[in-house]
Amino acid sequence: xxxxxxxxxxxxxxxxxxxxxxxxxxxxxxxxxxxxxxxxxxxxxxxxxxxxxxxxxxxxxxxxxxxxxxxxxxxxxxxxxxxxxxxxxxxxxxxxxxxxxxxxxxxxxxxxxxxxxxxxxxxxxxxxxxxxxxxxxxxxxxxxxxxxxxxxxxxxxxxxxxxxxxxxxxxxxxxxxxxxxxxxxxxxxxxxxxxxxxxxxxxxxxxxxxxxxxxxxxxxxxxxxxxxxxxxxxxxxxxxxxxxxxxxxxxxxxxxxxxxxxxxxxxxxxxxxxxxxxxxxxxxxxxxxxxxx
Amino acid sequence: xxxxxxxxxxxxxxxxxxxxxxxxxxxxxxxxxxxxxxxxxxxxxxxxxxxxxxxxxxxxxxxxxxxxxxxxxxxxxxxxxxxxxxxxxxxxxxxxxxxxxxxxxxxxxxxxxxxxxxxxxxxxx
Numbered sequence: 001x002x003x004x005x006x007x008x009x010x011x012x013x014x015x016x017x018x019x020x021x022x023x024x025x026x027x028x029x030x031x032x033x034x035x036x037x038x039x040x041x042x043x044x045x046x047x048x049x050x051x052x053x054x055x056x057x058x059x060x061x062x063x064x065x066x067x068x069x070x071x072x073x074x075x076x077x078x079x080x081x082x083x084x085x086x087x088x089x090x091x092x093x094x095x096x097x098x099x100x101x102x103x104x105x106x107x108x109x110x111x112x113x114x115x116x117x118x119x120x121x122x123x124x125x126x127x128x129x130x131x132x133x134x135x136x137x138x139x140x141x142x143x144x145x146x147x148x149x150x151x152x153x154x155x156x157x158x159x160x161x162x163x164x165x166x167x168x169x170x171x172x173x174x175x176x177x178x179x180x181x182x183x184x185x186x187x188x189x190x191x192x193x194x195x196x197x198x199x200x201x202x203x204x205x206x207x208x209x210x211x212x213x214x215x216x217x218x219x220x221x222x223x224x225x226x227x228x229x230x231x232x233x234x235x236x237x238x239x240x241x242x243x244x245x246x247x248x249x250x251x252x253x254x255x256x257x258x259x260x261x262x263x264x265x266x267x268x269x270x271x272x273x274x275x276x277x278x279x280x281x282x283x284x285x286x287x288x289x290x291x292x293x
Numbered sequence: 294x295x296x297x298x299x300x301x302x303x304x305x306x307x308x309x310x311x312x313x314x315x316x317x318x319x320x321x322x323x324x325x326x327x328x329x330x331x332x333x334x335x336x337x338x339x340x341x342x343x344x345x346x347x348x349x350x351x352x353x354x355x356x357x358x359x360x361x362x363x364x365x366x367x368x369x370x371x372x373x374x375x376x377x378x379x380x381x382x383x384x385x386x387x388x389x390x391x392x393x394x395x396x397x398x399x400x401x402x403x404x405x406x407x408x409x410x411x412x413x414x415x416x417x418x
Contacts, residue, residue: 283386
C-alpha cells in the first residue's frame, strides 16, 4: 500500500509569509499522511487551510480525517477554524488524545473558537468532530498502527508513528532532543562529538522510512535558545543514524530563518551525516512537496 | 504619437497593448544529459515529458519513462508530478512524488537535469 506524505506547513512558532521564506514556505505545522484511503492530519497549524482547499479540489468526499496533535501551542492549532471541510456536514474528524477520557486537545480546539477569538463557534461547525484516543500507547485504525511517544517541550508534546504494510512514518515536532541526550553535558561543551539520543526514543523511531522532525535551530542559534523546546537540526541527523532512518525531513523552521538560512542549516546536517557515514537522505521540509513511500 | 483635436496626446498605445499581451513564460532549461543544453518554453497549462512520441516534450534518453513527468499550472503555481515513472522524479536531489516549483529548482529525471525558471507574471495595466 502506498503512503503519501505532503507538507502543508513547515514553519515553527508563527506564520512567516514573505519574499524571504517563499521557497520553504511560511505556514505553520501541518502534515498530511495518506495511507490508502485513510487520511491522517498531523497538527493543524495554518497549513491546514490549504490542505482543506486541496481536499475539496481533489474531490475527496466525504472526508474522514484522523487528527493527531503534537500539542496545543498556537502554531499547531491555529489553522483549525479555517479548515473548510470542518463546515461540511458530511465530514468526520476524529481528534485523538492519549487515553480514553482525555480530551484536552478537543476541548482546546473548542476553546479557541469562543466568540472573543473567532466569529464562528465550535458547536456551529457542520462536521462531526469526535474525541478519540490512542489507548495510552498505540492503536490500530483499520490496518494502520498509530503510536505516540511523549517528548520534551514546555507543556509537553507528542511524537507519532504511523505504520502500515511494512512502511513507517514518524513525526516528531517540538521536541528539544538536546535536553534528553544521554551525553548532554559533553555535547554542549563540544558540539562536534557524537550525540547519544535516548534509547527509548531511538526505538520508537527505528527503521522509519521517513522521519519528519523538528530541527528548528542551527548549532549557532541553539545556545541562546536552550529550554525553548526545540533542538539543533544537526542532533536529528544523529538520531536518524542511530535509528536507521531512510529519509529525514527537517521541519519547524525558525521564523527568523530565510530560505538561504534554512539551506545552510540543511547543509550543516548533510555535512554531519557525511562525518557519521550516515547513508540516509536529509532534506529541509518544504511546503507543497509530496513524498511517496 | 497621435494628436487629437482637443489637444489630447496619446503616446505608445501600441506598446502598452503589447505589454498587456505578455503572460508568464516559465522556462525549463536542460542543462545535463542527452540533448543538452536546450531551453523549453512551458506555454501550455499541462506539459508531459517523456520518451513517447505522444509526450509534449519528447526526450531522447533510455532512462526516461515513456510518460515520465507532468508539469501543470494550478492557481498560479507550476506543479511537477511523477507519472509513476520507473526511475522517479528528483527535486533538488530529493526523490519526490510531486511538488510546487520555485524559481531555480533543479529537476532530475533519469540522466536528464533541468532547471526551472519561473517567468514574470504581468497583470493588466
